[in-house]
Amino acid sequence: MLAGPDYLREVFGLYSTLALDLNIAVDxxxxxxxxxxxxxxxxxxxFLTEPDLPLAGGAALLKWVSAGGTLVTxxxxxxxxxxxxxxxxxxxxxxxxxxxxKPKARSIASPANTVNGTLSEPLAGCKDTGCKFEAWGVxxxxxxxxxxxxxxxxxxxxxxxxxxxxxxxGRSLHFYFLPGQSFRYGYAGEGGNxxxxxxxxxxxxxxxxxxxxxxxASSRLVETPLLAGPEGSVVTxxxxxxxxFNSSTGLLTLNISLGFAPSKASSVEHGAIVAKPLAGEKGAxxxxxxxxxxDFLLFHK
Numbered sequence: 001m002l003a004g005p006d007y008l009r010e011v012f013g014l015y016s017t018l019a020l021d022l023n024i025a026v027d028x029x030x031x032x033x034x035x036x037x038x039x040x041x042x043x044x045x046x047f048l049t050e051p052d053l054p055l056a057g058g059a060a061l062l063k064w065v066s067a068g069g070t071l072v073t074x075x076x077x078x079x080x081x082x083x084x085x086x087x088x089x090x091x092x093x094x095x096x097x098x099x100x101x102k103p104k105a106r107s108i109a110s111p112a113n114t115v116n117g118t119l120s121e122p123l124a125g126c127k128d129t130g131c132k133f134e135a136w137g138v139x140x141x142x143x144x145x146x147x148x149x150x151x152x153x154x155x156x157x158x159x160x161x162x163x164x165x166x167x168x169x170g171r172s173l174h175f176y177f178l179p180g181q182s183f184r185y186g187y188a189g190e191g192g193n194x195x196x197x198x199x200x201x202x203x204x205x206x207x208x209x210x211x212x213x214x215x216x217a218s219s220r221l222v223e224t225p226l227l228a229g230p231e232g233s234v235v236t237x238x239x240x241x242x243x244x245f246n247s248s249t250g251l252l253t254l255n256i257s258l259g260f261a262p263s264k265a266s267s268v269e270h271g272a273i274v275a276k277p278l279a280g281e282k283g284a285x286x287x288x289x290x291x292x293x294x295d296f297l298l299f300h301k
Contacts, residue, residue, distance in 0.1 A: 005108055006137055012184075017179075017183045017199075027043075031057050034060045045206065047071075048072070052084055055082070062093045065168065070206065071170070075139070091174075099163050117133055119162075119198055133202075135177035161177060163176075222240065235254070235296070237289075251288055255278055256278075262301065267295055269290075269295045
């Protein structure tokens with residue numbers, strides 16, 4: 001996934017950032033599903049990276065956004081149709097005429113640090129002037145020379161880096177770079193962890209409130225998918241940053257919405273565990289367990 005065209009590398013970067021680091025449930029849609037209104041209706045936020053978007057799929061996405069969805073696009077997304085012909089109408093419908101990008105060529109070159117930018121406070125929640133991010137790989141710009149409205153972040157030269165627009169009852173956000181790749185590679189750049197975590201705050205803000213997560217953890221760098229079955233549920237714990245939470249105790253606290261009161265609970269690594277009812281939520285429990293790299297928590301009906 002890191003050796004193909006930039007827009008496919010971006011899929012990997014966004015998925016790993018959202019699913020692994022932010023513990024957000026992520027699924028994938030293909031182009032045919034865009035024409036299925038029932039399939040689209042199950043999502044509240046969609047990320048689009050591909051440059052060649054079929055015209056019918058683009059029209060369906062615009063309709064979905066207008067009905068209340070949030071669509072996040074990255075550099076070059078949706079600029080062409082299924083025949084690789086220019087399609088300025090899609091970005092115009094999402095962003096307005098002044099924010100449409102200049103044409104972007106695809107690239108299979110390894111990403112490189114290109115420019116730093118400063119995030120604006122409303123989206124990232126930054127409280128000081130030290131909130132920086134790094135854009136790796138290609139950086140694009142609006143085709144219009146006038147400064148557009150809706151700018152949420154800028155590059156160091158003042159050019160827009162992230163913009164937002166209201167579309168009917170929904171909203172669109174567009175990155176003039178590749179945020180997934182920038183997050184994955186950012187730790188090696190000049191901004192280091194500060195750059196990574198600032199970008200992570202942006203992505204977390206975009207997806208905040210889209211759904212009630214069945215599992216919340218005291219560290220957002222622990223992946224916690226829940227699998228439900230007829231005999232009970234299993235929570236998988238995958239620790240992607242062992243040194244970044246409760247380093248003195250190695251303990252992780254989880255609030256889990258099971259939908260039932262478990263008769264017993266256990267950890268594959270540590271045996272029986274205590275699952276306390278979570279106040280104010282029926283069928284939910286809280287547990288605290290030691291965690292190194294991985295574990296499975298079993299909850300029996």
